[in-house]
Amino acid sequence: MKHYIDIPQVINYKDMLKNYYSFSSNTYKQLIMKNNNVKTLKECLERDLKRSDLGCEVGSSAYVKKSKYCFIKSRALQKYSFLPNFEKSASEYIIPQAFINMNLKENDVIISKDSNIGEVIILDKDYPNTMLSGALYKLPIKKNKFYILSIIKHDIFKQQLDFLVPKGATIRHAKTLFLDCKIPFPKNNIEQTIAFVEKITKSIINKEKLIRKRHEQITNLIQEELVNNQKKDKFIYKEPTIKDLEENARLDTGIHSKDFKYIEFLVKNYKNGYFFIDNENIKSGNTPEIRYISDYENLPYKWLTPTHFNSYGNIIIDEYIRHKKTNNIKNDCILLVNRGDGIDCGKSMFYCFKDFGLGHHNQGLYKVFGYDTARLIFILCFLNTNFMRKYCGLLTTGSKMKELKIEHFLTIPFPNFTSKKQQEISNLYYNPNIDIDYKMVKLDNFDNIDNEFCKNAGIYNLDKNIKYLKKILNSTIDKIINEEDINIRF
Incomplete structure (x- = not known):
């Protein structure tokens, strides 16, 4: 940085x-900032902020388990994404009486003034019956919206705000000081440079949307294949017997619940049978006692822990490690989270050795290896479905920190889909036969080439491309800030 x-x-x-x-x-x-062609964020707004642009605190007493009304918290705004992230209680259902209609629409820009101050996202769709918390503002930006959004997302904006906002003892509050932050604009080749930045930003946002769509497609494909290809047996839930408790040696309700039993039934009642991960194909990780960890890419090994990737199986924190021990990732594998919040356990990512090279993972992850790529990816896709997130959460042990040990992973049944169906599902996550040759890409043909890529790109491919485009985007903004010549090329 x-x-x-x-x-x-x-x-x-x-x-x-x-x-x-x-x-x-x-x-x-x-x-x-060498470039003096700047405007404050306030000057970039279509109008002054109004009270109606600010969210409102409803209080935890208004939270309910299910409602058609929703409340977005500041934690939905994360550095690694242009879109809202609703993991880990970033939103809450609320009672109708507490709801205030903010008319949240697709492409509305939302900024946080408290807690993770200055963090910004853009809405991926209309959000009817949804309101913002008191920490969030909706910014009225129309002209150069995606350019301004990219600058707010850049470190230059966060660093400005960091010294404008007093250091608090607990949560920091920016009020509307973010409006005083400077937005640099190019001095030369202005229209083309802004168009270049906006084109990259829109492409990143579109790919983030596609990642969510692919995840939904994977879940739907797996569910349809399971439900539509059951044996004649019907699911009947029964309360656990003494024998069940003795066999499992567990009194907790998770593995005896109706939800757990139903998911397990669907897999084991699948017409083509099921399989388990082999004991020889799963290993634990470790954290070397003497180590140096940094985002410096020249360190010898890529470093992975449970916090380094999200629920779509994409790396969100790039870190590397140097240590004196032998590294534990030397080829393609998938990594499974084994501890954390219950819903996190079993969350998986693909480690592509061709892209990442030698790596090392800590004891919070298990490595699954020794299968062909399509089988590895299928196991990952299955574990990352919404219903298997629930299943793994119910399978966990522990009170404070939930955990899945190797013996638990070895009990998870995987449906024995045909090779063709497994490949179809795997391609939605990782398509090894697709890439973009950016030597052929120019500003006027970018959209056509980019759209063609997106048609067949999987989650992993889309995320890899996003990271490439973000490097170009940040480099371009750095040059705008430092008043350097900008080459319009990808």
């Missing part, structure tokens, strides 16, 4: 006098 804030090592008396004898280093921070 580049740093655009300068903290002087020495201050003089005049500076102290001007700042009322403040000894806080925060007071003397300065923004380093």
